[in-house]
Amino acid sequence: MPTSLVLTVLGEDRPGLVEALSHIIAAHEGNWLESRMAHLAGQFAGILRANVPEGNAAALLTALQGLAAHGLQVVVTRSSTDAPAPEACRG
Numbered sequence: 001m002p003t004s005l006v007l008t009v010l011g012e013d014r015p016g017l018v019e020a021l022s023h024i025i026a027a028h029e030g031n032w033l034e035s036r037m038a039h040l041a042g043q044f045a046g047i048l049r050a051n052v053p054e055g056n057a058a059a060l061l062t063a064l065q066g067l068a069a070h071g072l073q074v075v076v077t078r079s080s081t082d083a084p085a086p087e088a089c090r091g
Contacts, residue, residue: 002031002051004079007064011072013044020067021074025050028060044072049079 011017018037025032035048052060064074 001054003054003057005030005050005052005057005060006077006079007046007048007050008075009044009046009048009067009072011044011067011070013039013042017044017072018046020070020072021048021064024063024067025052025060028056028063029053030056030060 007021009017009021022032030050030052033049033051035046037044037046037048039045061076064076067074
């Protein structure tokens with residue numbers, strides 16, 4: 001059964017931030033379900049929901065923590081709901 005995660009991210013806005021996040025999620029067999037991203041006062045701010053196989057969750061969390069070395073703060077919370085993604089976000 002997949003683990004549902006909600007991530008909040010914040011860092012100085014620069015090219016490649018979303019790509020770095022999506023690469024890490026995909027590398028751990030995760031699915032990016034929905035998100036809201038914004039550019040605010042030179043900062044990148046976002047919240048997203050992803051599912052990852054339970055056996056890959058710990059490794060994904062470790063990889064996301066590694067983004068701090070590149071100036072991106074990531075806070076991850078396990079979601080307590082299995083609500084489906086909105087229709088517009090389903091692939």
